[in-house]
Amino acid sequence: MTDLAPLLQIADAALDQASSLVTDMAVGAVRSKGDRDMVSEIDLAVEERVRDFLRKETPEIGFLGEESGGAGIDGPLTWALDPVDGTANLVNGLPLCAVSLGLVEDSRSVLGAIDLPFMRHRFRAAEGRGAYADDAPIGPSRTTALDQAIVAIGDYAVGARAQERNVRRLALTRMLAEQALRVRMLGSAAIDLTWVASGKLDASIALSNHPWDMAAGVAIAREAGAVVMDLDGSPHGLRSTATIAVAPGLRGTMLKMLDRL
Known part of the structure; x- marks a missing residue:
C-alpha cells in the first residue's frame, strides 16, 4: 500500500505555489478552446508550475493535466490536476474557483488537495487519514430529507x-x-x-x-x-x-x- 502521508505534503507544497500564481497574476489573455469553453494565462501558468514541481519531486508518478494532458491514467499512480477549476468564474471576477490536485491509484482516488485561493481555504484528505478544511476535521451534513x-x-x-x-x-x-x-x-x-x-x-x-x-x-x-x-x-x-x-x-x-x- 502506498504511503500517502509524504505525498500529501508534496501536494500541499504544490498548491502553495499554485495559489500564489492565481492570486498574484493578471488573468491575461483568454483564448477559446471550443464552444463556450476557455483557457486563461493563469490556467497555463499554474499547470506548468505544478507539473514541473511534481516531476521533480515524484518522477515515478504519472501526471494528467486538464490543459496540457499527459500520459493519462495508465500507471499505478497518477497525479490529476485542474489548474483552475472554474475558469469562467475567475475570468469574470467571481471568487468561486479552485486549484484541484488529486492522486489516483489504479482506478481509485486516494488523495486530494484543493485550494480556494480567493476564499483562503484549503481542503486535504488521504485515504485512511481523515479529511480536513485547513487544520480542522470535516464531515458531511446529517440531512435525511x-x-x-x-x-x-x-x-x-x-x-x-x-x-x-x-x-x-x-x-x-x-x-x-x-x-x-x-x-x-x-x-x-x-x-x-x-x-x-x-x-x-x-x-x-x-x-x-x-x-x-x-x-x-x-x-x-x-x-x-x-x-x-x-x-x-x-x-x-x-x-x-x-x-x-x-x-x-x-x-x-x-x-x-x-x-x-
Whole structure:
C-alpha cells in the first residue's frame, strides 16, 4: 500500500505555489478552446508550475493535466490536476474557483488537495487519514430529507452534442427544483465536492467524470464520510459516468430520484 502521508505534503507544497500564481497574476489573455469553453494565462501558468514541481519531486508518478494532458491514467499512480477549476468564474471576477490536485491509484482516488485561493481555504484528505478544511476535521451534513437539502449541480454541457447531453441535465434540474430545498450551480466541481465533504452542501450531482475535475474532490468527500457514487449507486471510480456525492442520510432518496433520469 502506498504511503500517502509524504505525498500529501508534496501536494500541499504544490498548491502553495499554485495559489500564489492565481492570486498574484493578471488573468491575461483568454483564448477559446471550443464552444463556450476557455483557457486563461493563469490556467497555463499554474499547470506548468505544478507539473514541473511534481516531476521533480515524484518522477515515478504519472501526471494528467486538464490543459496540457499527459500520459493519462495508465500507471499505478497518477497525479490529476485542474489548474483552475472554474475558469469562467475567475475570468469574470467571481471568487468561486479552485486549484484541484488529486492522486489516483489504479482506478481509485486516494488523495486530494484543493485550494480556494480567493476564499483562503484549503481542503486535504488521504485515504485512511481523515479529511480536513485547513487544520480542522470535516464531515458531511446529517440531512435525511431532500426537501431540507441544498443540492449543487454541475454545469450544463457545451461543445459537441451539447443539446443532446443537456436533456438529462435539464431533467435533473427540474426534478430538483420540484423536490430540493434549494438548487445551486457554483461552476466548480472541486468546490461542490469539498462543500459536501464539510456539510455546507447536502449533495452534489455532476453528470460527468473527468479525472482532473473529480479526483481530488472525490477523495476528500469520501474520506470525510460522504457517499460518493455513480448514477446506479455503485462506488465512484474512474469508469463512472457521473459523480454524485451525498450526505449518507440522503443516499436512498437521491437514488430513487436519479432512477427517473
